[in-house]
Amino acid sequence: MALGTNETDILLESGTNELEIVMFEVGTGTFGINVLKVREIIQPVEITETPNRHEHLEGIVRLREEVIPVVDLAKVLGYPSAEEPEHDKFIIAELNQMKVAFHVHSVSRIHRISWEQIEKPGELSQGHDANTIGIVKMEGIMSLLLDYEKIVMDIAPEAGINMSQTSNISYKDRSEKHLMIVEDSPILRKMLEDVLKDAGYLGTVVYEDGKAAWDYLESIAESEDEEAQHQRPDLIITDLEMPKMDGHHLTWKIKENKSLKNIPVIIFSSLITNDLYHKGDQVGADAQISKPEIVHLVDEIDKFLIE
Numbered sequence: 001m002a003l004g005t006n007e008t009d010i011l012l013e014s015g016t017n018e019l020e021i022v023m024f025e026v027g028t029g030t031f032g033i034n035v036l037k038v039r040e041i042i043q044p045v046e047i048t049e050t051p052n053r054h055e056h057l058e059g060i061v062r063l064r065e066e067v068i069p070v071v072d073l074a075k076v077l078g079y080p081s082a083e084e085p086e087h088d089k090f091i092i093a094e095l096n097q098m099k100v101a102f103h104v105h106s107v108s109r110i111h112r113i114s115w116e117q118i119e120k121p122g123e124l125s126q127g128h129d130a131n132t133i134g135i136v137k138m139e140g141i142m143s144l145l146l147d148y149e150k151i152v153m154d155i156a157p158e159a160g161i162n163m164s165q166t167s168n169i170s171y172k173d174r175s176e177k178h179l180m181i182v183e184d185s186p187i188l189r190k191m192l193e194d195v196l197k198d199a200g201y202l203g204t205v206v207y208e209d210g211k212a213a214w215d216y217l218e219s220i221a222e223s224e225d226e227e228a229q230h231q232r233p234d235l236i237i238t239d240l241e242m243p244k245m246d247g248h249h250l251t252w253k254i255k256e257n258k259s260l261k262n263i264p265v266i267i268f269s270s271l272i273t274n275d276l277y278h279k280g281d282q283v284g285a286d287a288q289i290s291k292p293e294i295v296h297l298v299d300e301i302d303k304f305l306i307e
Helices: 005-011 073-077 148-155 163-168 186-199 210-222 226-230 247-256 277-282 294-305
Strands: 018-026 029-034 038-042 057-063 066-072 089-095 098-104 106-114 132-138 141-146 178-182 203-207 235-238 265-269 287-290
Touching: 018 073, 018 089, 018 098, 018 141, 057 098, 066 073, 066 148, 073 098, 089 106, 089 148, 098 148, 106 132, 178 186, 178 210, 186 203, 186 294, 203 210, 210 235, 210 247, 235 247, 235 294, 247 265, 247 277, 265 294, 277 287, 287 294
Parallel strands: 029 141, 066 098, 178 203, 178 235, 235 265, 265 287
Antiparallel strands: 018 029, 018 106, 038 089, 057 066, 089 098, 132 141
């Protein structure tokens, strides 16, 4: 089962606040993964075990000319192996410009939903060491969206943001600039704030989903109060996958608003790939940066605000 860019273009236009999710099962749980992350779904192939590997890693497979690590989602989630392994599948995904195979127990179908149908899990339901970033509510179905980036980063930290690169960022007095960060991950929000402060961007306001950010921006756009206008961000950094309103839809709404359209918007996401870059272009994003490239993010902000 291949899920190429052309198919997702047909299913889904950019900026509609909708997404396609592939539903799959592991153990007794039902889960979903954004189609934009999925390159193909295949029957399991022979795995080459690697020495001293992480407990959640089964080994590696060769798919055409690529060597891809295989993550056992049952082990990640604390479920036993499949009772009927003949139904097992490998979901080949691309995250942060890295391909990985998620070993699941079965794949059902693709559902088209709105980000408004996805809620962030509460502290009690999420648990201390949960990998869940959203709960999908559909008629007769409740499934979980997993934090696939976190799962991969727990196995291979180098797949995430390399904070050692931030030593190359030079401090400048950028304190008069106001930045808005829209990011649902608390860890990444804090990381972004810290990096931007180290660069001299001391004025940041953060929101954990696109809907909350848009409500704030819309209130500024409609207000004639001088103080409200003073609070306008000079630049907005947004993730893509967020409950209630995603980054593409947020960007589209900003660029469609005559009072806000000139504010630069940078999409900072694990979904920035060569195949999907055009979706950000379609909604008017001023720049798009993959999450590992945090130093490049600061350079891009400087281009819009300093240079």
